[in-house]
Amino acid sequence: MNSECLVCQAKTINHIANKFGSDKKATAKFKEEANYIVANSQSLSTPYSGLLLHRLAKRIFKTENLYANEKLKANKLLHLNYSYWKSLVSNSDNPMHVAAKLAVIGNIIDYGAHSVPDDILSEINHLLEKEFALNESEEMFEAINNAKTVLYLGDNAGEIVFDKLFIETLNHPNLTFVVRGEPIINDVTYEDSHFVQMEDVCKVISNGHDAPSTLLENCSSELQKLYRDADVVISKGQGNLEGLLDEKRNKLFFMLMAKCDLIAGKLGVKKKDLVIKQNKK
Template sequence: MKITDSCIDCLISRVQLECRLAGADSLITQRTMDSCRHLLLSLKTTQLSHPQIASRVHRHAYEMLNTPDPFRELKDQGNAEAIAVCRDVRPGISSFRDFVLASVIGNTFDYGVKGHTVTTNFSTFFRQEFSKGLVIDDTDRILPLTGRVVYLSDNCGEIVFDRLLIQFLKSRGSHVTLAVKARPALNDATLDDARMLGLDRIVDCLTTNCESAEIGICPEESTPALKDALSRCTLVIAKGMANFESLFERDDLPPVAFLMAAKCQPVAHEAGVPVGSKIALLRE
């Protein structure tokens, strides 16, 4: 997917959030936002995808703010809250569809998307959204493909619900390679987050999507372990909008199950659903 004017506004609003989280004063905030906007506009007409442009902009913001991880506190809060909610709702989750839906609801742990707010009472929100189900539900077609899975993760908080789905897949005999972020990028889960949750002891292979701080994925630039896993898997599970934007238009991959909440208009339009829809969409 290519970048739109609404994407630009959303990206700059995230830079502003990064400035606030880093404790930047008004002068540094304005300089950072102006510099990031200039960089963004210079990249807009290139062949880079939206996630590739966004990754470059956010890396630039982190450099200007001299901070390696402005979202660290929010990420820790998200994981802690998700752990508590999972403990509460786990008894009511049993089928593959249930675990997928829980994972998709977890995708709403996403800070800085313009027009999207992370709820302050996630337990109540989870139960409300769970009762609504999926707007696109391809789970019956997805499940038979789960013999060998590459799981592309997204946010902290969300990854706690991913752990439930991964445990279900492992209980059925699936081979699972989990790819997280190599370095901090927004509130995305990194190797440290995955290990803190014990995912390195659950999955068959824990790796990263690439060597740098990329919010999406470019298969050609992925780690050797991930390239190998992609070449042998029966299914890619792609969590979140950045992975959707990175892979949706590609036709050179194994079947891909896009699990996400469509939190913005461009992504919702591409998926053919209203904004806010929760989907489990299979592309074969």
Template sequence: MKIDLRCIPCNINSLLRILDQNHAGEEERKQVVRDFLKGVVEMDWSDTPIDIGRKVGEALEPLFGDHDAFREIKKLSNKNLMEIYEDLKAELLTLDDPLIGALKLSVAGNIIDVAPGHKIDIHTTMSEALSKPFAIDHLKELAGRIRRADSLLIVGDNCGEAVLDKLLLDIAGVPNSYFSVRTKPALNDITMEEALEIGMNEVATILDSGADAPGAQEKTMKSDFFDVYSRADVVISKGQGNLEGLSSARREIFFLLMAKCEVIGGFLGVPKGSFVAYKKAELRG
């Protein structure tokens, strides 16, 4: 997936929200935006939207250094979902197909995203995901593949959402389960620190993917992660950012997400706000 011009104002708005939330001064704001725009002008337009997201991080780095601007938001998102984890698990186990239910909740969790700046109502979204049709629905095929799998990798996305990914891994019970995190803070995406806080290591081996921006890309993958990613029986990619980075990957991938913007909706051919469970076939030749 290549850069769309609409990604530029979206990232500028995301950048401004980060500066506002961290009480940056007017001159600091101007300098950060100036650095971001300079970086965008110098980009290769065949790059992915993730590469614009990386420019956001680079522009903020002189101001924030190693400070995680969304640390408290991430902790709260995880805490809120962990408080209802056992209740959700008990509810899933009453369904005719708990695995399909867990997959749907995992998709619903993708609503927890600070980048688009939309209103988040996770409880309503979870209810809708369980009851409404998906715009692209490869859930049954994915569930069947998971049941036969010896190894399963989830390429993680946001905090809060990751708790529902943990629930999916818990319900799936694949012998060799893996969950990947960002190598450094990027918006509200999950890192090793938050993954350990929610006990992801109880259901999966946590892997640092090497991603230094809000989306996984093969070009940034660490060698040990790439080995698992290449060999896993099933790979599930969560969220829009990972779709942007992995949509042209050669291997088969199941993408679970909500289409939260017109760019992603247009790429997938679905209305904005749609639930999506999309299988990208392996590229041959």
């Protein structure tokens, strides 16, 4: 694991300890075991290390869904204004472009990357004025138009509202949206897809795993087959990118905001830049 990732993991440990630290004995135990995980995770990917930290937190603090309140708040905030976002898209000169941009902007709601602004709506409106630093959306739209099957790997609660709007705008007849197998940080699960009624616009499945990423070797056989067979795969967010960046397959598109200098550097952009990129063989 890169040294920059170690710093981010230390932030995660402190954040969880502060969030659930009313029991000093439990907090001390969590910090001790969490620091041991990070100190011995050099050979692990960042998403897998994050998975171990959050499994530990669930066990010690006896809380299955560590970010339940944050997830519900983000879902309510954006879903409450769904008709507004939909009109913003439909009344624009390029609805597909605006819907895709909103889907990328929604990626700011990421408690794992410590990127959630105090005023989410204000930041969304600010980012709507920002241009993509890397934009291969036309290649993505063309690939989707020619695809018989599309696999869409979801990322975060709140963000899922804009995912639904984008999927609704795409209007593809055979698109499958993927959620995590269990709660992890503020990543999407079936509970979030039900809340935004994602099932109204596409099929929804679980990937069968609780990493804050798509780690294919750990996912269900159903997800692995869908991934292999899909004509197009859309990967939302930095966590999914970290799990799939070394994948060698055609028609894999990453949609995200770059949350750290390390990932931004790999993409050739700057931190906080908006990105739609095809991962070419």
